[in-house]
Amino acid sequence: MSKAMEPDLQTPLGRASGPTAKESGKEWSHPSDHWLRGFVLDNRASLGTLAVFIVMMAIFMIANPTVFTTWYLYSSVLTTLPVALFVVVPLVFVVTCGEIDLSFPATMGFASWVFAIVVQAGYDPFLGIAAALLTGTLLGFLVGSLVVYGGLSSLIATLGMNFLLRGLIQIINEGKSTALTNLADSSAYAIFSSQLWGIPVQIFWAIAFVVFSALLYNRHRFGAQVKVVGDNPDSAKQMGIDVQRVRVKVFVFTGIGAAIAGTFSVMINFTWWPTAGDGYLLPVLASVFVGGTPTWGGIGTVAGGAIGAVTVSFIQTGVVAAGLSGFYVQFFNGLIIILSLLGHKWNQARYR
Amino acid sequence: MGERIIELRDIKKSYGQVYALGGVNLSVDRGEVVGLIGDNGAGKSTLIKILSGVVKPTSGDILVRGKPVTGWSAARSRDAGIETVFQDRALAVQQTIVRNIFMGRELTGFLGWLKVGKEIEEASRLMREIGFTSKVFTPHSIVGQLSGGERQGVAIARAIYKQAELIILDEPTTALSLTETAKVFHFVRQVRASGRSILFIGHNIHHVFDIADRFVVLDRGKVALTADRTEIKSADDLINFMEEIAHPGGLPGLHEAGGAEQRAR
Ligand SMILES: Nc1ncnc2c1ncn2[C@@H]1O[C@H](COP(=O)(O)OP(=O)(O)OP(=O)(O)O)[C@@H](O)[C@H]1O
Numbered sequence: 233m234s235k236a237m238e239p240d241l242q243t244p245l246g247r248a249s250g251p252t253a254k255e256s257g258k259e260w261s262h263p264s265d266h267w268l269r270g271f272v273l274d275n276r277a278s279l280g281t282l283a284v285f286i287v288m289m290a291i292f293m294i295a296n297p298t299v300f301t302t303w304y305l306y307s308s309v310l311t312t313l314p315v316a317l318f319v320v321v322p323l324v325f326v327v328t329c330g331e332i333d334l335s336f337p338a339t340m341g342f343a344s345w346v347f348a349i350v351v352q353a354g355y356d357p358f359l360g361i362a363a364a365l366l367t368g369t370l371l372g373f374l375v376g377s378l379v380v381y382g383g384l385s386s387l388i389a390t391l392g393m394n395f396l397l398r399g400l401i402q403i404i405n406e407g408k409s410t411a412l413t414n415l416a417d418s419s420a421y422a423i424f425s426s427q428l429w430g431i432p433v434q435i436f437w438a439i440a441f442v443v444f445s446a447l448l449y450n451r452h453r454f455g456a457q458v459k460v461v462g463d464n465p466d467s468a469k470q471m472g473i474d475v476q477r478v479r480v481k482v483f484v485f486t487g488i489g490a491a492i493a494g495t496f497s498v499m500i501n502f503t504w505w506p507t508a509g510d511g512y513l514l515p516v517l518a519s520v521f522v523g524g525t526p527t528w529g530g531i532g533t534v535a536g537g538a539i540g541a542v543t544v545s546f547i548q549t550g551v552v553a554a555g556l557s558g559f560y561v562q563f564f565n566g567l568i569i570i571l572s573l574l575g576h577k578w579n580q581a582r583y584r
Numbered sequence: 585m586g587e588r589i590i591e592l593r594d595i596k597k598s599y600g601q602v603y604a605l606g607g608v609n610l611s612v613d614r615g616e617v618v619g620l621i622g623d624n625g626a627g628k629s630t631l632i633k634i635l636s637g638v639v640k641p642t643s644g645d646i647l648v649r650g651k652p653v654t655g656w657s658a659a660r661s662r663d664a665g666i667e668t669v670f671q672d673r674a675l676a677v678q679q680t681i682v683r684n685i686f687m688g689r690e691l692t693g694f695l696g697w698l699k700v701g702k703e704i705e706e707a708s709r710l711m712r713e714i715g716f717t718s719k720v721f722t723p724h725s726i727v728g729q730l731s732g733g734e735r736q737g738v739a740i741a742r743a744i745y746k747q748a749e750l751i752i753l754d755e756p757t758t759a760l761s762l763t764e765t766a767k768v769f770h771f772v773r774q775v776r777a778s779g780r781s782i783l784f785i786g787h788n789i790h791h792v793f794d795i796a797d798r799f800v801v802l803d804r805g806k807v808a809l810t811a812d813r814t815e816i817k818s819a820d821d822l823i824n825f826m827e828e829i830a831h832p833g834g835l836p837g838l839h840e841a842g843g844a845e846q847r848a849r
C-alpha cells in the first residue's frame with residue numbers, strides 16, 4: 233500500500249528540499265488578501281468594543297452637545313480611568329488563563345495602606361511606592377498560591393480573600409482614614425499625579441502600562457503560555473509548561489496592577505480610606521467583558537479591555553452630562569454590558 | 585543496534601485499585617522503529633505518557649542514555665530529545681498553528697520576547713516538510729478551523745521541530761485518509777533514515793508490521809511479546825498471536841474473522 237503512495241509523496245517533500253524564507257512567505261499569505269481585512273479580522277473584538285463606545289458617546293453628545301465640548305468632563309474621566317486600567321489589563325490575563333480574581337479591590341486597599349503608612353511616617357513617597365508594589369506582589373502570590381496549589385475555585389477563593397483582607401484592614405484601622413498632606417510637595421507626586429499640558433499625567437502612565445501589557449500578551453512567552461493554559465491546560469502540561477506556575481503568575485500580575493492602582497487613587501485624593509478600591513470591583517469586571525474577552529479562557533484582548541474601561545468610565549460621567557438624572561447610570565451600565573456581550577457572541581466563534 | 589536512548593525498567597502504574605501497567609520493561613535504541621501494539625486498554629498510552637513525563641509511574645526506573653533519571657517530567661523529557669504526538673493531539677484549538685507548534689518551547693530572544701518572524705518562518709518550513717500544506721490555511725490559522733488530519737499535521741510538525749532523537753507517535757493514523765496515512769509512514773521512514781528513533785503505536789497490525797524493526801505486544805499492562813522483525817514471518821503471525829493472548833484456546837468466530845482477513849490480503 234505505502235509503496236504505491238510513494239511517488240505522490242515526493243512532490244510535497246521534494247519541494248521542501250530548499251525552501252527560502254521568501255518562498256514560504258509567499259505561499260503562506262494571509263487568507264484575507266487585503267491587510268485591512270486581515271487587521272479587522274484579527275482585532276474584531278476590540279474594534280467591536282470601540283464601535284460600542286463611539287455609538288454611546290455619539291448618543292450622549294447629541295443629547296447635550298455643549299457639555300461635551302468642556303474639557304472638565306474629560307479631565308475628570310482621565311483622572312480616575314487610569315486607576316481602573318491598572319487592574320482591568322491584568323484581569324484580562326487572569327480571565328484568559330481560565331481564572332478570575334475578585335480579590336483585587338482588597339489588594340488595592342492593602343497596598344495603598346502600606347503606601348500611606350510609609351508616607352505618613354515621613355519617608356520618601358518613592359519608598360512608599362516600592363513598599364506598595366512589594367505588598368501587591370506578595371498578596372498576589374498568596375492569593376494565587378491559595379487558588380492554584382490549594383486547588384480551589386478561583387471565583388470563591390478570591391471572593392473570600394477579598395473579604396478577609398478588607399476585614400483585616402477594617403479591624404486594624406477601625407474605619408479611620410489617613411490624610412497625606414505632605415504628598416503634594418514630593419517629586420513622586422509631580423511625576424505620577426500632576427498635570428502635563430493640562431492633561432492628568434496618570435493617563436500617560438496608564439497608556440504606557442496598557443501598551444506594555446498588550447506586548448506582553450501578544451509578543452511575549454508569558455502571554456503565549458497564559459493563552460495556551462487557559463485554552464487547554466492538559467495539552468500545556470503535556471508540552472512541558474508548568475501550568476501551576478503560569479496560573480500563579482497571572483495572580484501576581486494582578487496584585488502588582490492593584491498595588492499601582494491603589495497608590496494612584498490615594499495620590500489623587502491625598503487621603504487613604506479603609507475602603508480604598510472597594511468601588512472598583514464591578515466596573516473593572518464589566519470592563520474586561522465589555523472589552524471582548526470571553527469568559528471561557530484561551531483568548532482575550534488587552535486593547536479591548538482598555539477600551540471597555542474607557543466605555544464604562546464614560547457611562548457615569550456621560551449620563552449625568554447628557555442631562556439625565558444620576559438614576560439612569562445603573563440602567564445604562566447594564567444596557568452597555570448586555571449589548572456588548574450580545575455583540576461579542578455574534579462576533580466570536582468558540583472552537584473546541 | 586546503536587546507543588540505547590531510553591529504557592524503562594519494571595514500570596508499574598496503578599489508578600486506584602486498577603493496574604494499568606504491571607511491571608513493564610521497554611527500551612528504544614538509536615535509529616530503530618519500535619512498534620507498540622495491544623488491545624484497547626492494554627496500557628499503551630499510559631506507557632508512553634510515562635516516557636514523555638506526563639504521568640508519574642507508581643514504581644520503576646527510567647534510564648536516559650543509560651543513566652537513571654530522577655524528577656522526570658514533561659519538560660525534562662522534551663529536553664532529553666523525546667517528542668510525543670499524543671493520542672488526543674494535545675492542541676490548543678483556539679490558538680494559531682504557530683502557537684501550537686511552539687507550545688512550551690516558544691522561540692524567544694531578549695528577556696523572553698517572542699521572535700515572531702522566526703516562528704512563522706519555521707512553522708511554514710515544518711508544515712511543508714511533512715507535506716501538510718494547503719492554500720487555505722496559514723501559520724496564523726486557528727487550529728479549531730482545521731480538519732482532523734490537518735490537526736494531526738500540526739501535532740507532528742511540533743514533534744519534529746527540535747530534531748528529536750525519539751519521536752513517539754500514539755495512533756497517529758487514526759482519522760487520516762489513505763494519502764495522509766501514507767504521508768505519515770513516509771515521514772516515519774525519513775526519520776529512521778536520518779538515524780533517529782520512533783516508537784509507533786497503532787491498531788492496524790499490517791501498518792505497524794510494515795514499518796517497525798521491533799515489536800512489543802502489550803496485554804493488560806504486561807509485555808506479552810518482544811520480537812525483532814527477523815523473528816516474525818508475516819503480519820498474520822502477529823495477528824494470530826494477539827488473538828491467542830486475547831482469547832486463549834481460541835474463539836471460533838474470531839478465527840474465522842482472522843481467516844477472512846488473511847484471504848483478503
Ligand atoms: N487517568 C486515568 N484514571 C483511571 N484509569 C485510567 C486512566 N488512564 C488510563 N486508565 C486505565 O488504564 C488502562 C490503560 O489505558 P491506556 O489509555 O493506556 O490504554 P491504551 O492501550 O492506550 O488503549 P487504546 O488502544 O484504547 O488507546 C485502561 O484500563 C484505562 O481505563
Ligand SMILES: [Mg+2]
Nearest residue numbers: 628629630671
Ligand atoms: Mg491509547
